Amino acid sequence: MYVARNPAPDGDDIDLDLISWLNGVSEDKIARVCDGGDVPKECVELVAFHLPVILRLCLTCPFANVRDKCRHILEALQSREFAVPFPVVPSPSRYIPPDELPFLGTHNDKTHTLFGDAFLQNNRLDHVSQVMGYHPSYLEHFLRTQNFILRGDGPLPFDYRHYIAIMAAGRHRCSYLIALQKQEFLLQGGDQNWLRGLKCIPQKLRNLYDINKILAHRPWLLKTAHIEKLTKGGKDSWSLAEVVQAIVILTHFHSLCCFVFSCGVNQELDQAGGYEYPCQSSPSSSPRRNPVGDVVHGAEDWKDGGANAGPPSPTEPEVGITTLMQRMKMLSEQMEECTPVELAKRFESIETQSAELGVIGPEPQDTPADVGYFVDDASFKYQDFAKRAETDIHTFRVQDYSWDDHGYSLVNRLYNEVGTLLDVKFKTAYNLTYYTMGGRTDVDTSRFRRAIWNYIQALLGIRHDDYDYAEINALVEKSLKTFIKSACCYPERVTKKDYDRVLKEFKHSEKVHVNLMILESRMQAELIYALRTVNTYMTN
Secondary structure, three states, X not given: OOOOOOOOOOOOOHHHHHHHHHHOOOHHHHHHHHOOOOOOHHHHHHHHHOHHHHHHHHHHOOOHHHHHHHHHHHHHHHHOOOOOOEEOOOOOEOOOOHHXXXXXXXXXXXXXXXXXXXXXXXXXXXXXXXXXXXXXXXXXXXXXXXXXXXXXXXXXXXXXXXXXXXXXXXXXXXXXXXXXXXXHHHHOOOOHHHHHOHHHOOHHHHOOHHHHHHHHHOHHHOOHHHHHHHHOOHHHOOOHHHHHHHHXXXXXXXXXXXXXXXXXXXXXXXXXXXXXXXXXXXXXXXOOOOOOOOOOOOOOXXXXXXXXXXXXXXXXOOOOHHHHHHHHHXXXXXXXXXXXXXXXXXXXXXXXXXXXXXXXXXXXXXXOHHHHOOOOOOOOOOOOHHHOOOOOOOOEEOOOOOHHHHHHHHHHHHOOOHHHHHHHXXXXXXXXXXXXXXXXXXOOOHHHHHHHHHHHHHHOOEEOOOOOOHHHHHHOOHHHHHHHHHHHHOHHHOOXXXXXXXXXXXXXXXXXXXXXXXXXXXXXXXXXXXXXXXXXXXXX
8 A cells, every 4th residue: 555765764654654554454443442442552642643644644645545544534533522633724725726626536547646656755645746736747747856856866865955945945934845844854864953943953054054045035146155165164065966966955945935835835734734623612613514524624715815815906907818819929920030139128128127016915924933943044035136236247148058058967967867857847847738728729828938937037137038028028917927026036925816816817727837837937047047156166
């Protein structure tokens, strides 16, 4: 039923122990556990302590026999008046109704196989994977890449990798990713003391923090001095291979924060905030439905966006899909050729316009203590590239240093295989299409996808010399630009209201695809800044 992860963690894997016990559980044994019979004490304690995990397995395990067994246990415990937890999140996403997400029993063989792979890799089918399940061709490459950078060959110890992921998620206060990676860190034998905060970690890891915050918010500020500080740190020195692996992990989790917030990914069912126990003294607080049923407490939350939805704001009329398709057709038929000077001016115009856009959603008022432990210099945030104070920093021209021609080969040389994995993942997100837009079919969406991808990188000061940035204004309206800017640069501020007010004629799967492009375009932008800096350091 279950395959252990490789490499195996030093500590016990609670899901492995739990499912091993479940394999041999019988109705008689369940009754004896409930009645306090002669079942070994450790079995009773295992079930009681891991009830939230059993709840998660009951609702999100991709293997039906495990779901059925866990449901049976919870129902048996509940029938004997044991306190059984119930889920407080109705769906993997606060923004997408649960019945509109890919479901566990999907008849799509590829999606079902990938859900099983995700579970076997991570001991859970996490909410991120479930939302990405709309696009199995992308999910396959995402899972393969994430598994490789966290568990595959590479110079960094496994506990370091997960701690670096925690540091990256901390920059956007992403409690969802922090909670998952803390658990993974401990399963890999990580020092519990490190989870008390940055002040408790080795100096070698601490030295990485400046690169972490710069890449997360203003990657154009990264200099060779930052690389030199790591590689010439005496006893705490990093090898260049270690630096590159750390950079890949940082950029992966910075950009994954964008996806988590822009898709409203909920806490996992067995994490704090994902479940509750019924309060015996307050019957009104008990769940409205069977706690192991498929309609759960809080199931209306996605309709109003939850507590962080924010006040309503006026919206501009959205350009409809019909108009958008007409504009794409017109652009494809247009024969106008622009001079390099005119193309540069059009890019500068987009830069200036983006700097004038407001940011959706209020800044979170409080940082939870368990997140704040991993954040230093919280005031360092995104700054519009057009408003940068540094006069010596110029627009990053992709023709001078690109992922395809330069970054790919460098990262593959210093961190074997990862360049190929990343390249396929970037291309899959960029080229992904079903030739549909809303309810329309046979639509060539390539210009729309390219406009979104290049706009994201323009927010980070990156210019594609051969692209006419006037297409962005034709195809990406102001409200969508505002959403993209916030999701890319201030993801922790995105709310359901913001998700709902853009791309109104688009399906949820299409909105998720836009958010995948935000994830991948931002990651590629961070990487080429970092790899150009590493290359300059190596050649000077």
